[in-house]
Every structure is written in C-alpha cells, then in structure tokens.
Amino acid sequence: MNKRFIKGSLATMIAMLSTNVLAATEVTVYTAFETDILAKYKNAFEKSNPDIKINWVRDSTGIMTAKLLAEKKNPQAEVVWGLAGSSMALLKEEGILKSYTPQGLDKLHAELNDPQSSQAWYGNDAFFNAICFNEIVAKQQNLPKPTSWEDLTKPVYQGHIAMPNPASSGTGYMQVSAWLQNMGDDKGWAYMQNLHSNITHYTHSGSKPCVQAGMGEVAIGISMASRGAKLKTQGAPLDVITPAGIGWESEAVGLVKDSKAAQRVVDWSISKEANELYVEMYPVVGHKDVKAVVANFPNVQQKMAKMDFARMGSERADVLKTWSDKFDGKSEAK
Template sequence: MKHKTKFLAALAVSSLTATVALSETELTVYTAVEAEDLARYAETFNASNPDIKINWVRDSTGIITAKLLAERDNPQADVVWGLAATSLLLLKSEGMLEPYAPAGVGDLDAKFVDDDNPPAWVGMDAWVAAVCYNTVEAEKAGLKPPTSWKDLTDPMYKDQVIMPNPNSSGTGFLDVSSWLQMFGEEGGWEYMDGLHENIARYTHSGSKPCKLAAAGEIPIGISFAFRGAKSKADGAPLEIIVPSEGVGWDMEATAIVAGTANLEAAQKLVDFTVTKEANEMYNTGYAVVAYPGVAKPVEHFPEGLLDAMIDNDFEFAANNRAAILKEWQSRYDGKSEAK
C-alpha cells in the first residue's frame, strides 16, 4: 500500500509538471536591441508573465529586416521587439504586421504610435546620429574637430573615419536617408562620394564605430549619441559632436507578426512593451523614450542634440529603402568589413 501511495504521488507530480510545461507558451521574438539588454527585458517581463518564454533572435537592423522579408510567406517570428520604425513601415506595407492597440498605448507620445487605428506598430525609444571624436587619437594625427557633416569630406580625414553599413545597420541607414533628405538626392550622393574617400571601413553595427573610436582604434566614428555618452562616462576621451546641418534619427518599435499562432501571448508581450516600467528600462540605453516624463538626463549627452533632430520623413525612408540600399551598395560596399 505504501509503494502504491508513493507511485500515485509521483504520478501526480509528474502530471502536474507536464501540465505546467504544456501551459508554457514560447514566443520567437526578432530584435535588433543591444544584446546586453535582452536578458534584463525578458526577466522583467517574466516577473509578471512566468508562463511565456521568450526565444530571442538577435541581429543588426538590416539583417533582421531582410530575414523577416525573406520569411514573408512562412513567418517564423511571433513578435518584433526593437526594430527601426522605418523597417516596420516597410513590413506594414507588405501586410506582414498584425494591428493591435496595446493596453496603455494612449499614455505614449503620439509620434511614437502608428497612425492607423488600431496601430500596426508602437514605438519604444529613439536613437539619434552623432559623431564620436577621440580627442587623443585626433591630436596624434594632427586633426581638427569637425563641426558639420560636410567637414568630414576634408582630405585631412583620409582613412580616419568609420561608419556603419546601411544594409546591415539601422544607424547607417538613418545616416544615409537623412543625408538624402538634408542635401537632396543629387547632393546627398555627392556628399557620400566625398565622405567615402575618407572612410577607413564600414561596419555592420551602429554602435561599433563609436566603440572603436572610444578604444582609440580610429579617431572618428559615425554612430549614435547615447553610445558616445555611455563610452565617455566609462572614461573614453571622446567628444560627441552634433553636426551643424542637423542629425538623422529613428525609433525602435514593436509589432506582432501577422499569422502568429500565439496571438494572445504576443499581445501580452506588446502590452508590456508600452508600460512605464518598460520605458524606464529603455531609458538605460536611450535618452529619448516613448512614455512622457520617464526619460532622465543622460550624463555627457550633447547639448542641442534634440533640437538638431531633422523632421525625418519616415515614409520616404521606408518607401525608398530598397533603392537607396542598392545604390549605396553599388557605390561603396568595397570598403565594408567582412561579415
């Protein structure tokens, strides 16, 4: 009798464990968020949603965007959490997103929310272009700090500049699309022709040019401002320069992939992404977030940067993305680092 009781108890525990395992939902989430942030995001979400497991697929913006487009007819992702809004606008135009108004979306700054009702995507935070300038290495090379984008075409910067490849980096694409908006199509390509003469190489990461400048491997890295501020706070001899013509920017955003078999769990995740708690997490990596009043001052964040943000035409960037990237590739890809 004792053995039978133990057997039944073990069977009950086994059944309970199986039930719990079966009740857990797994979400495949595609993201371009910095890798060091992902565990923290999942841990915070799971504190209130322990029955949903996030399986991250992380890469740079261009690669994640291309992967989603390639899987258009057989989607593998349930949610996109942290991809450039310009990419999500493109996915929206292809009918690849499931419209959804997350609980609390009305608390967000309206410019971070898709105009449709219900919205196809919801913004999280914004990142802004800037130039990371290593004062020590620049002095060794006899350089003077640039004050504008066009300054970077000066021959004295020959082989002294690194920037991201727009085909793989969202930061690189916002740079290129903003130059085309600021200087016009003809003037934009002429500018990039001149800049290309001074480029040492193109990276496949938006943060890498600033990290390389911070490490003293190159005097000048075209990157984004928060990465520069973070590196400077860690002791790097950086000056974060806001070019006088203005700076491009983009926002990270979240959306549900159309056709997901885990719609309810996906909605819970997107509900979480717009909360004040989530926006407080975004603020540890970005100075501008979607939830008003959350963003705290960032040490070493350059003055005047927010005022320098151009009136970015996201529709232009999304609608012309393929043509812009094709043209850029044909002109400049020879200096890209190996993938």
C-alpha cells in the first residue's frame, strides 16, 4: 500500500510539474480593435505561439487612451495593439511606450510608423472615414445625396446625421482633427457648430453611425469606410461616400512592458501572417507584401486629408475639451 501511495504521489507531482511547464505565459494586450475581429487575431497568434496566451482588454480609442494615461505609474498593459497612431504618439511622449525595434521592420511601410527617432509604435493598418448614406431612407425622406462636408450643414439634413463622439472614438477624433487641420481652427470649429445643428446624436463607437445608417435608424452616419464597405457587401442599402478631406489614421502596436513574451506579440503583429488578417477588413496595411481589394471599399487615396499625427496627439486634450464643452449634450448615454 505504501509503494502504491508513493507511486501515486510521484505521478501526481510529475503531472503537476508538467502542467506548470506547459502553462502558457499570459500577455495583457490593450486594444481598440473592433470586438468582432479580436478572436480571429488571438486564435491566429496563439496557433503560431502556443506558449503565449493573449488576454484582451478592449474599449474605444478615447477610453483606452485615457485608461493607459491613468495607469501610467502602475501599467497594467504589456502591449498596446490596435490603437490610433495619434494616441500612440501621446503615449510615447508620456513615457508609457518603450522604444523597441521589432523583427521584420524593414518589411513595413514607413509612413504608417512612428516618425520620430527611437521608434516605439508601428502601423498595422490605415483606416479611413466616410459618409454612410442609406439610399432607401433618403428616398423616403426626400434627402439629396451629399457630396461634400459642407452639404451636411444644409437644413434638409437636420436630425438625420449621426457621428462618433471624438472623446470616446478615434474615428470621431480623426475627423475632427482633419477638419481643424485642413480648414483651420476658426473655420473648423464654425463648421462643426453648423453641422451640430443637423446631428441627431453622437455615438461612443466609431462604427456605430454606419451600422445605424445601414439599419435605417438614421439616413447618414459619419463613420468608418471599412464598416460601410462591409455592410454594403452584406446587403445594406448604403452608398459609401468619400468627400475631399476625409480623416484617416494608422492603427498601431507598441510595447509597454519589455518582456520576451510581449516582444513576441509585437513581432507577430507586424508579420505578413498578421497583415493577411488585417487586409480582410482594411485595404491599406503595414506590410509591403500584403495587398487586397476590399469589396465596395471607396477610392480614398485622392480624398485623404493631410494629417499631422504628432499634432493630433499633442492637441488632443485641448481639442476634446473644447468639443465636449460645445457639443457633448447630444451624446448617447454610455
């Protein structure tokens, strides 16, 4: 009986030791990627890296940026993956992101990456704004098709437009920044004041205005071009319109804690394998060798606003305070 007991105890101990050896290292990754793509990215990474497990913490760009800044003295994230370049520039300035040179950097489009020395963030993809226009609702309401940002200030559109709150949505903030940078501050704020008269509500998600337009809840959603293309491909009665001066930005990855496991997450996130997943939704991705045509995605290249991402990061707090003081009263409840 004693021998059996000893053998049983040894077997249990060996099993426990084996379990500990095989247990995956967990990496906490903060993200603003859309919820419906997180599982795909996690599964692909963990298949290639079975000894590492990703724990996502997800929220919209503005909220995630604020969370990272609030945790500056006691960081909880190890990697930030899928956050706007302007936010990444601010996080670097605040000392939250570590300088790191990932494997495969030479394969990336430089214009999507941190432009400063001691690079700390790298573009996974570029995302663009658009106007999602429900053609059925427009016909019912006798609304003309808008072709410019100025068109959206016409009285005929009063109560028919939704757009993201820039304080909680990177999609919203990049369009506000595009208006300010390309119109000038005075004209940009005056434009937003006129547009505000026609806004029915501001959402806390960048894709939601397009989803609402696709469902007929509003006629017009200022939103993500990629979401508009996807919904149109799925059969939504949308026209995805890109007026001159559309906002755009890179979604990027960066290192918060300098561990080997966290570095491997960053390395994989810029790999060709990862970019082949990004390109399923975004037609412009970081890797030079990955290209695709996304069904119903509008031609954005000649409509892109000139964007200064460093300025977006440094002005963020002041711009958002001004915007919130003027317009937050129409925001949806969180």
